[in-house]
Amino acid sequence: MSYKLTSFGTFMSLNKDRGLPLWLHDIPGITFRTDNNQYKFHMQRFAAKIVNLMKSANLYASQGGPIILSQIENEYGNVEKAYHEQGTSYIRWAAQMAVGLNTGVPWVMCKQDDAPDPMINACNGMKCGTTFKGPNSPNKPSIWTENWTSFYQAFGEKPYLRSAEDIAYNVALFIAKKGSYVNYYMYHGGTNFDRTASAYIITAYYDEAPLDEYGLVRQPKWDHLKELHAAIKSCSDTLLNGTQSIITLGSQQQAYVFRRSSKECAAFLENSGGKESTVKFQNIPYVLPPRSISILPDCKKVTFNSGKVSTQNNARVRAMIPQLKFNTAERWKVYTEAIPNFDDTKLRANKLLDQISTVKDTSDYLWYTFRFNDKAPIVQSLLRVLSQGHVLHAFINGVLVGSGHGTLDSRSFVTECKVNLTNGMNVSLLSATVGMPASGAYLESKVAGLRSVKVQGRDFTNQAWGYQVGLQGEKLQIYTDIGSSKVQWGNFQSSVKPLTWYQTTFDAPAGKDPVVLNLGSMGKGLAWVNGQGIGRYWLSFHTENGDPSQTWYHIPRSLLKSTGNLLVLFEEETGNPLEITLDTVIYK
Helix, strand or coil, X not given: CCCEEEECCCCCCXXXXXXXXXXXXXXXXXXXXXXXXXXXXXXXXXXXXXXXXHHHCCCEHHHCCCEEEEECXXXXXXXXXXXXXXXHHHHHHHHHHHHCCCCCCCEEEECCCCCCCCCEEEEEECCHHHHCCCCCCCCCCEEEEEEECCCCCECCCCCCCCCHHHHHHHHHHXXXXXXXXXXXXXXXXXXXXXXXCCCCECCEECCCCCECCCCCECCCHHHHHHHHHHHHHHCHHHHHHCEEEEEEEECCEEEEEEECCCCCEEEEEEECCXXXXXXXXXXXXXXXXXXXEEEECCCCCCCEECCCCCCCCCCEEECCCCCEECCCHHHCEEEECCCCCHHHCCEEECCCCCHHHHHCCCCCEEEEEEECCCCCCEEEEXXXXXXXCCEEEEEECCEEEEEEECCCCCCCEEEEEEEEECCCCEEEEEEECCCCCCCCCCHHHCCCCEEEEEECCEECCCCCEEEEECCHHHXXXXXXXXXXXXXXXXXXXXXXXXXXXXXEEECCCCCCCCEEEECCCCCEEEEEECCEEEEEEECCCECCCCCECCCEEEECHHHCCCCCEEEEEEECCCCCHHHCEEEEEEEC
16 A cells, blocks of 8 residues: 655645635735634635545545545744744644644644644655754654655756765665654656746756656666665564664764664664775674665665665657657747737726736736826936846837846846837836745735836836736637637748747657657747646746756646647747757657
8 A cells, every 4th residue: 555644734835826825815914824813714724624525535544544644834944933923823723723633643744843742743855864853752753754856946947966876875864763754755756737836946846856757767766766665674674663773883984773683683884974984893894885874684784775876877868850840830820919008908006016916826927007108208218127026028119128037046136128218108018927936934925026117217116007917818718729719810920029829730749658848949938738738938048057947848648639739839038939849758
């Protein structure tokens, strides 16, 4: 049987809307994740709903099911101090509330050193064998709820490459220090389809996991961890029932020994140093590679060493020849998104509105527009826009004059561009979010969009502004079969324009290999296949090496028909769709 830990937050970093539905934001007087009555009411209602669903399906171990642990809250210790005494009282309330749901299995709080009894305080991270202080009570087990096999990746960043050796070393060390449970996050990578990725996070998620984004085995992680697990399992009775002792073998070397009887013995020989070391254990020499652990299930023979990988590494490569090229103009139809003027808008305000509160996650996009009403023209002036996320495209009378964007670590940014303004001209500013904020305290107060607009020192922040939520193409759902007939598509032109929709059709590649879309020639935007969003793309935001953070975008075969699949792209910039290819993924 495969055993489960159910984690339902309510807060989950990097998840859709932080694991908190956006409508909570609109409840008067609410403050998330603190001793706030409005928030606690909805949190308890949600937790009870999930628990009752699990109970109705007999999924808890107390009912004979696979769920052996449940988790309430998530890494609250990272933000607890921001809420002062209300943070402490909230965590006590959350613990009491969870226990009162009577699941019949233990409850866990991760990264919560002060988790009140009977909550089990657990560790999250990559090195819990060294960073975890241990259970806060002698009657609690030592558990590791999230062993990060890689790390989430933001646009503009390179993937985090964590070696199989490092993962295995830290797992073995945690077990050697009486750890009783290790859960990998993630063991299987995935895809943030549609607009579900949080702020600045790429569409692929934990692609470096032992099973990659597409479910394919990534070596050597897969086999190396499989061998680690087999070695631990072979001495599990001794680990669970034996008595631990620690023997010093050198300045940076030690043995963790478990004895159940004179005949049952298991040992973990650790070398925490950066150089190879030969140690003597029970008068037998053992060679330990740098920063590694050898597992001896019988205290004699080494069956596994975390630093010795027996599996050959492999790298994902595209098929040598793309399955399909979209390289002719005849394949594509185009539709240009209309740029709204002030007169086109119905929503008005004499201030700059917060994008999150205004759009309510119905779109990535919010248009800010105003008309320049002044008989004295402003010539060769500097338009200066301060934005708090995440992307800005500035248009004067429908002409793009400049763009800018922030980063995961620096979300506020300034866009400056030279403009000529005369009486009656329209300034249209397209603000785009790249996911919702996903971490930190006081999430209900997070904002996005424009903060100030100035031209040659004149402040237009409190000007009469007109707003349009989303794109016309989104409202008409022109990325679907039905919606695409609601607009007049034109022929592809060699001179590409920003804010353009592209449409084509394709047949599914033969075979069962995962299917991906190579968007390396595009700029920034969204993609749909058969009406389903396959994620945000942002090829123009390069890493420090000058490469896109993600080039290939997963199209699950479950979305595909054998023929006539509809592909629609919304391109914010001026990418070239003629260089897009449809590929399949293999390991070789």
